[in-house]
Amino acid sequence: DTGVSQNPRHKITKRGQNVTFRCDPISEHNRLYWYRQTLGQGPEFLTYFQNEAQLEKSRLLSDRFSAERPKGSFSTLEIQRTEQGDSAMYLCASSPRGQGARNEKLFFGSGTQLSVL
């Protein structure tokens, strides 16, 4: 168990640029989640995958945001035409598939801190 890995740890970009973050979940974890955390707030749910299928998306995930998990392993989160309001920490989490239980423990990565100038 090497933990959930997120890259890069920090990203500074100029407004209008595109950025992509990567998340490598714990091996054999079927479920993968993206959350966003702004300063002074708790994490907010963005989207969730079971294997390669994106099963739930928050209304927070505007058209500029896209997430993929093409082979059911790692995932990428891309933000197009970044805005200053996108500055936040983007957290990835994974969990093993249970018997329909929703209370499974989530294993979080250390996040990618995005700063949009």
Added chain:
Amino acid sequence: AQTVTQSQPEMSVQEAETVTLSCTYDTSESDYYLFWYKQPPSRQMILVIRQEAYKQQNATENRFSVNFQKAAKSFSLKISDSQLGDAAMYFCANQGGSEKLVFGKGTKLTVNP
């Protein structure tokens, strides 16, 4: 809609003492789950304890326990014998009706030696 409220932005406790962090929530779901997560400066969220709403018995994990008052929609976290390593942000979260967790704004816990 689910909401989670943590009314204490900051709390402090002396090492070896006991501290209680408050959390209230609102949900229309009959089947839901409640969690406390810890976020140290490393930023990695770590599950502290979880409670199934259908269970009346309060969950405990070593020095951590909860006081779950379902009718009052209250879910407080008690940390006994506080240690310096307990210093962190603590987030209360609710999950019901979907896969997403809804988090509160967090409570910053300081442990004084």
